[in-house]
Amino acid sequence: MNLNSLKIYGMEIKTGVKFQLFLGLTILLFIFRLTVYMPGSIVLTSINELLVLLIFTSLYSYLLELVRAKRVNPVSFVMSIGILNAVIFFLLTFADWILSSLITKTEEIHINQSIPANFLSFIYSYLILSSLAIMFLAFRELYFYRQKRNVSTYFNTMTVFFALTCVSNLLNKVIEPNFVKGTFLIISVMLIIINSIKISWIAFSVKKEKIILLVLSIIISILFFTNFAGVSDNTHDQVILQFSPVLNQFLKIIMIYGGIYFSILFFTTLFHIPTAEVYDRKAREVLFLQYFSKLIIESHDFSELAETVTDITTKVCNAEAAWIAWKDGEGFKSLANKNIGFYDSNNITKFIFDSRQDRDFSRSFIFNLKKFKNHQQLSEDYFHFAAAPIRAHNEIKGFIIAAKKDDLMFDDEDRDAMNTFSDYASVAIENSRLLEESIEKERLEKELDVAREIQRKILPSKNPDFEDLKISTVFIPAFEVGGDYYDFFEVDETKLGFVIADVSGKGISAAFIMAEVKGIFESLSKTIERPKDILIKANEILQRTLDRKNFVSAAYGLIDFKKETVSISRAGHCPVLLVRNNIVENLRPSGIGLGLNFGAQFVDSLEEIELKLQENDTIVLYTDGITEAKNKELEDFGNIQFEQILINYSLKNADEISNKVMREVTLFSQSSPQHDDITLVILKWKQKLKNDGDSEWQNSAPQLKTQVI
Amino acid sequence: MAEFSTSTKDAGDINVIYLKGYLDAHTASVLENTLSDLIDKKKYSIVVNFKDLAYISSAGLGVFMAFIEKIRENNGDIKLAGMSDKVYNIFDLLGFPLLYEIFKSEDDAVKKFNETK
Numbered sequence: 001m002n003l004n005s006l007k008i009y010g011m012e013i014k015t016g017v018k019f020q021l022f023l024g025l026t027i028l029l030f031i032f033r034l035t036v037y038m039p040g041s042i043v044l045t046s047i048n049e050l051l052v053l054l055i056f057t058s059l060y061s062y063l064l065e066l067v068r069a070k071r072v073n074p075v076s077f078v079m080s081i082g083i084l085n086a087v088i089f090f091l092l093t094f095a096d097w098i099l100s101s102l103i104t105k106t107e108e109i110h111i112n113q114s115i116p117a118n119f120l121s122f123i124y125s126y127l128i129l130s131s132l133a134i135m136f137l138a139f140r141e142l143y144f145y146r147q148k149r150n151v152s153t154y155f156n157t158m159t160v161f162f163a164l165t166c167v168s169n170l171l172n173k174v175i176e177p178n179f180v181k182g183t184f185l186i187i188s189v190m191l192i193i194i195n196s197i198k199i200s201w202i203a204f205s206v207k208k209e210k211i212i213l214l215v216l217s218i219i220i221s222i223l224f225f226t227n228f229a230g231v232s233d234n235t236h237d238q239v240i241l242q243f244s245p246v247l248n249q250f251l252k253i254i255m256i257y258g259g260i261y262f263s264i265l266f267f268t269t270l271f272h273i274p275t276a277e278v279y280d281r282k283a284r285e286v287l288f289l290q291y292f293s294k295l296i297i298e299s300h301d302f303s304e305l306a307e308t309v310t311d312i313t314t315k316v317c318n319a320e321a322a323w324i325a326w327k328d329g330e331g332f333k334s335l336a337n338k339n340i341g342f343y344d345s346n347n348i349t350k351f352i353f354d355s356r357q358d359r360d361f362s363r364s365f366i367f368n369l370k371k372f373k374n375h376q377q378l379s380e381d382y383f384h385f386a387a388a389p390i391r392a393h394n395e396i397k398g399f400i401i402a403a404k405k406d407d408l409m410f411d412d413e414d415r416d417a418m419n420t421f422s423d424y425a426s427v428a429i430e431n432s433r434l435l436e437e438s439i440e441k442e443r444l445e446k447e448l449d450v451a452r453e454i455q456r457k458i459l460p461s462k463n464p465d466f467e468d469l470k471i472s473t474v475f476i477p478a479f480e481v482g483g484d485y486y487d488f489f490e491v492d493e494t495k496l497g498f499v500i501a502d503v504s505g506k507g508i509s510a511a512f513i514m515a516e517v518k519g520i521f522e523s524l525s526k527t528i529e530r531p532k533d534i535l536i537k538a539n540e541i542l543q544r545t546l547d548r549k550n551f552v553s554a555a556y557g558l559i560d561f562k563k564e565t566v567s568i569s570r571a572g573h574c575p576v577l578l579v580r581n582n583i584v585e586n587l588r589p590s591g592i593g594l595g596l597n598f599g600a601q602f603v604d605s606l607e608e609i610e611l612k613l614q615e616n617d618t619i620v621l622y623t624d625g626i627t628e629a630k631n632k633e634l635e636d637f638g639n640i641q642f643e644q645i646l647i648n649y650s651l652k653n654a655d656e657i658s659n660k661v662m663r664e665v666t667l668f669s670q671s672s673p674q675h676d677d678i679t680l681v682i683l684k685w686k687q688k689l690k691n692d693g694d695s696e697w698q699n700s701a702p703q704l705k706t707q708v709i
Numbered sequence: 710m711a712e713f714s715t716s717t718k719d720a721g722d723i724n725v726i727y728l729k730g731y732l733d734a735h736t737a738s739v740l741e742n743t744l745s746d747l748i749d750k751k752k753y754s755i756v757v758n759f760k761d762l763a764y765i766s767s768a769g770l771g772v773f774m775a776f777i778e779k780i781r782e783n784n785g786d787i788k789l790a791g792m793s794d795k796v797y798n799i800f801d802l803l804g805f806p807l808l809y810e811i812f813k814s815e816d817d818a819v820k821k822f823n824e825t826k
Binding site: 480502503504505506507547548549550551553571572573574575590591592593595596597601605624636675676 | 733734766767768770771772774775778795799802803804805807808
């Protein structure tokens with residue numbers, strides 16, 4: 001039965017139109033009754049009944065849409081049935097008193113009534129009709145509420161039998177006694193009973209609602225039966241019978257329906273009351289779990305999660321207080337305390353974990369404070385407790401603890417619920433930890449980007465170029481910036497200063513020190529010439545800013561183009577290599593690294609050497625990123641191999657030499673990660689380009705000789 | 710990442726720290742903790758044994774610098790012993806032999822402590 005939309009002439013009628021239709025039919029009925037209606041005529045009676053039925057249906061379908069538009073609680077349906085029932089009760093009670101004065105005994109005369117009397121009885125009938133429409137609608141909604149299977153057949157069958165019973169009421173005068181009506185009525189009542197037993201929605205109500213329903217249903221059921229008894233042989237009966245015998249019968253059926261339905265509801269509710277608490281609790285648990293799992297996804301704020309965990313724990317376990325005991329070094333600290341002071345919670349936590357070392361803390365447990373000696377110290381007398389561990393990374397990080405005062409103990413249900421919540425909390429905490437980790441990782445990567453950028457800007461963008469001196473440089477930064485630095489300073493037209501340095505440590509801190517070192521050398525090179533003096537001054541300046549555990553190894557050199565000399569001073573850096581006549585000389589004047597000592601020891605240790613430059617001399621500056629480059633077996637590239645390559649290619653130009661070195665280093669380390677910056681600076685002094693140079697060294701086997709100065 | 714660990718031995722007034730594995734920027738904090746623990750316990754006579762150390766980076770060297778001042782203020786010292794040639798070379802390049810006493814063996818270093826007492 002589709003009453004959602006009334007179809008007349010194949011047209012669907014909208015909600016607003018339904019109400020207009022209802023009003024129109026009402027006026028039509030009123031005029032019809034005033035003018036042509038004759039109770040004796042079968043045709044006119046049928047028209048009358050048809051109009052009443054249409055009015056009822058249009059009102060009903062209009063109301064149905066209103067109700068469907070919003071979700072209505074079954075309890076409010078029950079309430080509205082109750083109220084309307086009370087209205088009918090009052091109408092019935094006062095019907096004699098109100099109506100009898102106006103309406104004379106009307107057994108014989110139906111039509112010769114005054115218009116006010118007619119109007120009043122019309123209104124009265126309409127009140128009954130509207131109440132019935134609303135009640136029937138409420139019953140229907142109650143019936144379908146929370147039904148899982150399609151049960152409309154039962155209800156529709158019942159409605160059909162209601163209609164049959166009502167219509168057969170018209171036969172009252174034809175058949176005496178009315179067996180047809182009796183039969184239909186009995187079937188209707190049976191269907192009412194069958195349908196009323198299917199009250200499934202009651203189970204979903206909370207305890208409070210169930211108690212309200214219990215009281216309401218008994219009152220309403222009594223009212224219905226009272227009204228049913230009241231509908232007979234009085235003024236009301238006459239007025240309604242005169243209005244529509246069908247409606248009168250329908251009123252009786254609804255009264256029966258209501259009486260039976262609410263009696264059954266009363267008993268059903270009664271039987272549901274004992275389990276109401278359990279249901280409520282499970283419903284709450286599910287609800288909180290839903291809420292909580294949403295929170296886990298949405299929120300990664302640890303303290304917010306902790307607050308929610310304790311809040312939900314108190315509600316689900318009916319506890320008065322709860323807190324999280326979070327592992328903090330050896331002991332525990334209290335978090336997210338709910339209804340309990342930190343002093344109390346800390347004391348109780350301490351008591352649990354001190355007194356019961358033998359307990360299996362990996363599962364939830366229940367305990368009390370019977371053995372707790374310092375009861376008077378606690379500000380509130382919580383006595384029973386339940387605790388569940390919170391795990392992260394397979395390690396117990398803390399416990400959720402719930403507390404109750406005196407009489408009420410925690411049961412296994414509470415413990416299980418807490419276990420569930422602690423599992424959720426574990427997931428949430430693990431999530432937030434992972435997030436923090438990835439943020440940290442991202443932060444580190446950003447930091448390293450910055451460090452690499454600093455380094456790139458600090459190193460010279462292009463090498464100086466001279467007729468007598470060709471320079472080639474290679475710089476390959478490690479993923480974690482290593483703090484390598486090299487630079488050239490054109491002191492004047494005849495002098496070139498050069499520096500190579502390696503800052504201890506890695507990352508952004510190394511990059512910042514590097515920037516500082518560049519500033520120092522940049523400015524010192526303008527005022528001081530001698531490499532040794534520059535290093536002494538640089539050490540002095542660095543004392544002010546350098547952390548004690550940081551230091552800088554550096555080598556500073558000065559090439560004098562006029563005198564054709566190079567002077568070198570070294571502060572803890574790798575030796576400067578001089579490749580001459582197929583021999584690599586390790587130029588290693590003594591000197592402590594910058595920042596290792598700020599006293600006389602540093603100054604005393606520092607030496608400076610000066611060499612006369614010869615044609616084809618190669619001066620090589622490097623950092624330990626080259627010699628300590630590792631292969632898969634974690635072996636070093638090493639000085640010997642490095643020097644061998646330098647000898648092999650010593651007659652090539654600066655760029656070729658650096659290329660060859662880098663190729664060998666790359667081949668050696670292959671897929672092994674580069675741990676440190678690689679810096680290589682090749683200074684080639686007055687290279688004579690011999691056409692036959694290549695063949696010359698290829699024929700003579702190069703000898704490896706290193707010499708330490 | 711390569712592993713690094715330390716262990717300590719209490720030899721009367723003198724404490725020996727054994728280094729094992731790769732000491733670099735990532736593992737330097739392990740040695741930092743070991744040294745600061747000893748200083749907290751007012752142990753200022755420390756021998757560091759490098760016998761099992763495979764590699765030391767500049768950050769690793771920095772750890773010794775971070776503590777030496779405090780230790781020497783308290784009439785103590787860090788003496789280094791048992792370095793491989795490779796490790797010694799790194800210390801040597803930076804001029805550490807001028808700042809620290811470096812011994813061939815742990816015993817020599819302990820002996821030196823006892824002599825000066």
